[in-house]
Amino acid sequence: MTTQLQRQGSATAVQGTGYMGDQGSPRLQRVPSSRSNHNAPQFNWSPASTAQEDAGQEAAVPPKDLRGLPIPMALKRAISQVQQMQVPVLSSFQSWKRSKAKSLSRGRKSIRGFLNYIKLWRKSLNQIGGNFGDGVQSYFLFLRFLVVLNFLSFMLIAGFVLIPSIVFRSVASDPVNMTGPAECRQYDHNPAALVKFYSYFLDFLSGTGFMEYTYLFYGYYNNTMVAGSDFSYNIPLAYLFTAVFYFAFCLICITAHMGTAVRVAVATGGGATGSYSRIVFTGWDYGCLGDRSTKLKQKNLHYQLQVDLEEDRIKNEAASLTLGQKIFLYSSRIVLSLVAFGLIIAAFFAIYQATIFSQSKIDEIGVLGLIYEYLPSIVITAGNFVVPVLCDQIALLERYNPSITVIVALLRSVFLRMVSLGVLLFTLWSQITCFQGVSGKCKLCHYNYESYPCWETRVGQEMYKLTLFDLLITIAMLVLVEFPRRIVVDSSSSKLAQMVGRQEFVVPANVLGLVYGQTVVWTGALFCPLLPLINTLKFVIVFYCKKITLFSNCRPAAKTFRSTKSKVFFLLVLLFGWSLALVALIYSIAQIHPSMSCGPFRSLSSMWTIIPDSFYGLSQTSQGFLFYIGSQRFSIPLVLFFSVVMCYFIALASVYGTSVNLLKAQLKLEARDKQFLVKQIEALSRTLGVAR
Amino acid sequence: MGNKQTTFTDEQFEAYQDCTFFTRKEILRLHGRYRELAPHLVPLDYTNNPDIKLPLTLLVSMPELKENPFRDRIVQTFSEDGQGNLSFNDFVDMFSALCESSSRELKTRYAFKIYDFNRDNFICKEDMEKTINKLTKGELTPEEVTLVCDKAIEEADLDGDSKLSFADFENMISKAPDFLSTFHVRI
Numbered sequence: 001m002t003t004q005l006q007r008q009g010s011a012t013a014v015q016g017t018g019y020m021g022d023q024g025s026p027r028l029q030r031v032p033s034s035r036s037n038h039n040a041p042q043f044n045w046s047p048a049s050t051a052q053e054d055a056g057q058e059a060a061v062p063p064k065d066l067r068g069l070p071i072p073m074a075l076k077r078a079i080s081q082v083q084q085m086q087v088p089v090l091s092s093f094q095s096w097k098r099s100k101a102k103s104l105s106r107g108r109k110s111i112r113g114f115l116n117y118i119k120l121w122r123k124s125l126n127q128i129g130g131n132f133g134d135g136v137q138s139y140f141l142f143l144r145f146l147v148v149l150n151f152l153s154f155m156l157i158a159g160f161v162l163i164p165s166i167v168f169r170s171v172a173s174d175p176v177n178m179t180g181p182a183e184c185r186q187y188d189h190n191p192a193a194l195v196k197f198y199s200y201f202l203d204f205l206s207g208t209g210f211m212e213y214t215y216l217f218y219g220y221y222n223n224t225m226v227a228g229s230d231f232s233y234n235i236p237l238a239y240l241f242t243a244v245f246y247f248a249f250c251l252i253c254i255t256a257h258m259g260t261a262v263r264v265a266v267a268t269g270g271g272a273t274g275s276y277s278r279i280v281f282t283g284w285d286y287g288c289l290g291d292r293s294t295k296l297k298q299k300n301l302h303y304q305l306q307v308d309l310e311e312d313r314i315k316n317e318a319a320s321l322t323l324g325q326k327i328f329l330y331s332s333r334i335v336l337s338l339v340a341f342g343l344i345i346a347a348f349f350a351i352y353q354a355t356i357f358s359q360s361k362i363d364e365i366g367v368l369g370l371i372y373e374y375l376p377s378i379v380i381t382a383g384n385f386v387v388p389v390l391c392d393q394i395a396l397l398e399r400y401n402p403s404i405t406v407i408v409a410l411l412r413s414v415f416l417r418m419v420s421l422g423v424l425l426f427t428l429w430s431q432i433t434c435f436q437g438v439s440g441k442c443k444l445c446h447y448n449y450e451s452y453p454c455w456e457t458r459v460g461q462e463m464y465k466l467t468l469f470d471l472l473i474t475i476a477m478l479v480l481v482e483f484p485r486r487i488v489v490d491s492s493s494s495k496l497a498q499m500v501g502r503q504e505f506v507v508p509a510n511v512l513g514l515v516y517g518q519t520v521v522w523t524g525a526l527f528c529p530l531l532p533l534i535n536t537l538k539f540v541i542v543f544y545c546k547k548i549t550l551f552s553n554c555r556p557a558a559k560t561f562r563s564t565k566s567k568v569f570f571l572l573v574l575l576f577g578w579s580l581a582l583v584a585l586i587y588s589i590a591q592i593h594p595s596m597s598c599g600p601f602r603s604l605s606s607m608w609t610i611i612p613d614s615f616y617g618l619s620q621t622s623q624g625f626l627f628y629i630g631s632q633r634f635s636i637p638l639v640l641f642f643s644v645v646m647c648y649f650i651a652l653a654s655v656y657g658t659s660v661n662l663l664k665a666q667l668k669l670e671a672r673d674k675q676f677l678v679k680q681i682e683a684l685s686r687t688l689g690v691a692r
Numbered sequence: 693m694g695n696k697q698t699t700f701t702d703e704q705f706e707a708y709q710d711c712t713f714f715t716r717k718e719i720l721r722l723h724g725r726y727r728e729l730a731p732h733l734v735p736l737d738y739t740n741n742p743d744i745k746l747p748l749t750l751l752v753s754m755p756e757l758k759e760n761p762f763r764d765r766i767v768q769t770f771s772e773d774g775q776g777n778l779s780f781n782d783f784v785d786m787f788s789a790l791c792e793s794s795s796r797e798l799k800t801r802y803a804f805k806i807y808d809f810n811r812d813n814f815i816c817k818e819d820m821e822k823t824i825n826k827l828t829k830g831e832l833t834p835e836e837v838t839l840v841c842d843k844a845i846e847e848a849d850l851d852g853d854s855k856l857s858f859a860d861f862e863n864m865i866s867k868a869p870d871f872l873s874t875f876h877v878r879i
Contacts, residue, residue, distance in 0.1 A: 066711045067788070070801040072772055073781035076711040109709055126878045134873050264869060277844040277864050280824055281807065282871045286760060286790065287878045305832065305840055667859075671851030 130287055139507050142570055147539045149253050153246050154532040160242045164233055168224045184445035187453045187597035206373045207461040218527045219457035219598035236600040236610045243526045261567040333398045340394045344416050347383035348423045354379040355427035377469035380420050388413045410508050414573055417516045425584055446593035454598040456527045463524025470517050471538045478545050486553040502555040511570050519577030523584050699723055701739050712788035726783050748776030756877050761826040765806045790877040799875050804861045815856040
C-alpha cells in the first residue's frame with residue numbers, strides 16, 4: 001500500500017514521540033506489528049533531505065499545509081516553528097517568490113475572515129441545517145444564491161441603464177425625431193384625471209395607471225444618444241448590451257456555483273453500490289441539534305436500513321415476474337405516461353385560453369378588471385398546484401423504483417412549470433404580432449398598434465404581475481393553509497388529524513417554485529428593468545416566510561433528501577429556465593418590431609439594428625479590429641484551438657478513469673495475494689511445528 | 693480590536709490560523725465556548741499557554757455534541773491521553789477537523805479513528821456492531837444487527853480479512869457523496 005504514503009504529500013508523517021502516557025494517544029499510536037504501519041501517519045522532521053530526494057522539484061520545499069495533518073495541535077505548532085526556523089538557502093528570486101506567496105496567503109486569510117463575517121443569514125442557515133438536515137438547508141442556500149445573483153444584476157442594470165437615464169432625463173435632452181406612420185406613434189400613458197382612491201392600489205398590483213409610465217417599464221426610457229465633446233453615451237445601445245451582459249453574467253455565476261458540486265458528484269460516481277456500509281458510516285448527521293430531530297434521525301436510519309432490506313426483497317421478486325405480468329406492467333406504464341402528458345397539455349390549453357380572454361378584457365375597471373388581468377397567473381398557479389399532485393399519484397401507480405418515481409415526478413413538474421410560461425409568452429406574441437402576419441391589424445406598424453400601443457410595456461406588466469402573484473400566493477398559503485393546518489392538527493385529537501399530521505417541508509417542489517420565479521424575472525428583465533430589484537425583495541420576503549413556516553408548522557422529514565446530487569439538479573433546472581428565457585430574449589431582440597411610440601428603440605426596425613448603426617460610428621481602427629475578430633481568418637483558428645483544448649481534457653479524463661479502474665483491480669489482486677501468502681505461512685508453520 | 697484584555701497574542705493567532713481552518717474571530721468565539729464550560733477553571737488570558745484540560749463529562753454536555761451517539765468516542769479520539777480530557781488546543785483541533793472547510797482526507801482519517809472502538813487500527817465486527825447499536829439505539833433486533841453488520845463488511849472489505857482496514861474504509865467513503873456534509877459539526 002505504498003500509494004497511500006505517497007499520496008500524503010511530499011513525505012509528511014509523524015512517528016510516535018515519547019511524550020505519550022501509558023495508554024498512548026489515540027492519534028499517535030505506535031502499532032507493534034510493522035504490517036499495519038501504514039495506518040499510523042509518519043512524519044519526517046528533516047525536509048532538507050527530502051528536498052534532495054525530489055530531484056525534479058524546486059530546490060526549497062514549500063511550507064506544508066499543516067491544517068490537513070491528522071496530528072495534535074501541539075505537534076503542529078512545533079512543526080510550524082521548526083519550519084520557520086529552518087531558513088533554507090534560496091536564490092533571491094525564490095525568496096521573493098516565497099515572500100509573495102506568504103503575503104498572498106495572509107491576504108487570502110483576511111478575505112476569508114471578512115467574507116465569513118458578512119455572509120448573509122449564516123446563523124439562520126446553521127439553525128435550519130441543525131434542526132432539519134442538509135436537504136432543507138440546501139433549499140435555503142439556493143435561495144440565498146438567487147438573492148445575491150438578483151441583487152448584483154440589479155446593480156449592473158442600475159449602473160448602466162437606470163442612472164444614465166435619470167441623469168439625461170433631468171438634463172432634458174430631446175429625444176431623436178423619428179419617421180413613421182402617425183397612428184403608430186400614438187401612446188396615451190397619462191392616467192385619467194379623476195380616479196377613485198382605491199385605483200392606486202389596483203394600479204400598483206397590475207402595473208398600469210400611474211405605474212405604467214415610470215422607470216419600472218420599458219416605455220419610459222428614451223432613445224437619447226448623448227454625444228458630447230469627449231463623452232458620448234448611447235442609451236439604446238447601453239440598454240441592449242446590459243440585457244445581453246446580464247444574461248451572460250447569470251450564466252457565469254450559475255456555472256461557477258455548479259463547479260464544486262459537479263466535481264463532488266463526478267468523483268463519488270453513482271453512489272449506488274455499498275448502501276449498507278454507507279448508511280452505517282455516513283448516515284448520522286453530526287451537525288444535528290435538538291432532541292426532537294435526534295429521535296427522528298434514529299428512526300430515519302432504522303427506516304433506511306429496513307427500506308434497503310425491503311428493496312432487496314422486491315428486486316428478487318421483480319426478477320421473477322412472468323412474461324405476461326411484464327407486458328401488463330409496461331403497457332400500463334405507457335398508458336399512464338400518456339395520461340400524465342394529456343393532463344399537462346390540458347393545462348397548457350387552459351393557459352392559452354385564459355391569456356386570450358384576459359387580453360381581450362383589458363379595459364375593465366375595478367376589482368373585476370383586476371381579476372381579468374391576473375387570470376393567466378391564476379390559471380398557471382392553479383395548474384402548478386393540481387397537475388403535479390395528479391402526476392405524483394400516476395407515478396405511484398406506475399410502480400417504478402422509489403428513487404426513479406421521485407425523478408419521474410420531478411421531471412414532469414419541471415416540464416409543466418417551464419413550458420406553461422412558454423405557452424403564456426407564445427400567446428402574448430401571437431396577439432402582438434398577429435401570428436407574424438402582415439395582414440389585418442398588424443399591417444401598418446408590424447405589430448398590433450391598436451391593442452398594444454407600447455407592447456413591450458404590456459409584456460413587462462405581465463411578468464411583473466406573475467412575480468407579484470407568486471409572492472402573494474406564498475404569503476396566502478402561509479397564512480391561510482399552513483398555520484391553520486398546524487393549529488387544527490395540534491388541537492384536535494381525531495384520527496383524521498393525526499393521519500394527516502403536520503406538514504413536511506417538501507424541498508423539490510419549493511425549489512421548482514424558486515426556479516420558476518427566476519425564469520419569469522429573466523424573461524421580463526428586458527421589458528421591466530427594475531424586475532431584478534423587485535425579485536430580490538420578493539426572495540428576501542420568501543426566505544423569512546419559509547423560515548417561519550419551517551420552524552412553526554413543519555415536522556422534520558421522515559425520509560432525508562440527498563443534498564449533493566440535488567444541488568447539481570437544481571442548478572441544471574435553473575440553467576434550463578435560463579435557456580428558455582434566452583430564446584425569448586433572442587427572439588424579441590432580433591425578430592419583433594419595437595413599438596414606434598415608446599422606448600429606446602422606437603426609431604429602429606428591430607432592437608438588434610442599433611448595433612450595426614452605432615458600429616459604423618466607431619473610429620476606423622476599432623471597426624477594422626472588430627471586422628478582423630469576426631472574420632474567418634481569426635474565428636476559425638480560435639474554434640480549432642478550443643476544440644483541441646477540449647479534446648485534450650476529454651482524453652485526460654478518460655485516461656484517469658481507466659487508471660482508477662486499473663488501480664482498483666490491482667488492489668483486489670494484492671489482497672488476494674496477501675491472503676494466499678498468509679495461508680502459505682500458516683501451512684508452513686504448521687508443518688514446521690508438527691515436525692518439531 | 694478594542695478588547696480590554698487580550699486573550700491571545702498575535703503570534704498565537706498566526707499559529708492557530710496556520711494549523712486550523714478557523715479565522716481569528718472564530719478562534720475567539722471557540723475560546724468563549726470553551727470558557728463557558730468551566731468559567732472558574734479556564735482563564736480569559738491565554739497568552740502564556742496555561743495547561744488546563746477539561747474532562748469528558750463537561751465536553752459531552754455541549755449542545756453540538758450532546759445528541760451525538762458517538763460523542764464519547766469523538767472526544768476521546770481528539771484527546772492526548774485517550775481518556776477524553778481536552779486542552780484548548782485539542783478543542784480547537786477537534787472542531788477544525790469537523791468543520792465545513794476541513795479536507796476529505798482529514799475527516800476520513802478521524803472518522804476511522806472514531807469508529808475504531810478497540811483502537812487496533814481495524815474496524816472489526818464488534819466495532820461495527822457497537823456502531824450500529826449506537827446509531828439505532830436498539831430499534832433493530834440482534835439478528836438484523838448481525839445481518840446489516842455482515843452485509844456492510846462484505847461490501848467494504850477489499851482484502852478479504854473480514855474487517856476494515858483504513859484503506860477499505862477510505863475506499864468506501866470515497867464513494868459516499870454525503871460524507872463531507874454529514875461528518876460536519878456546526879459551531
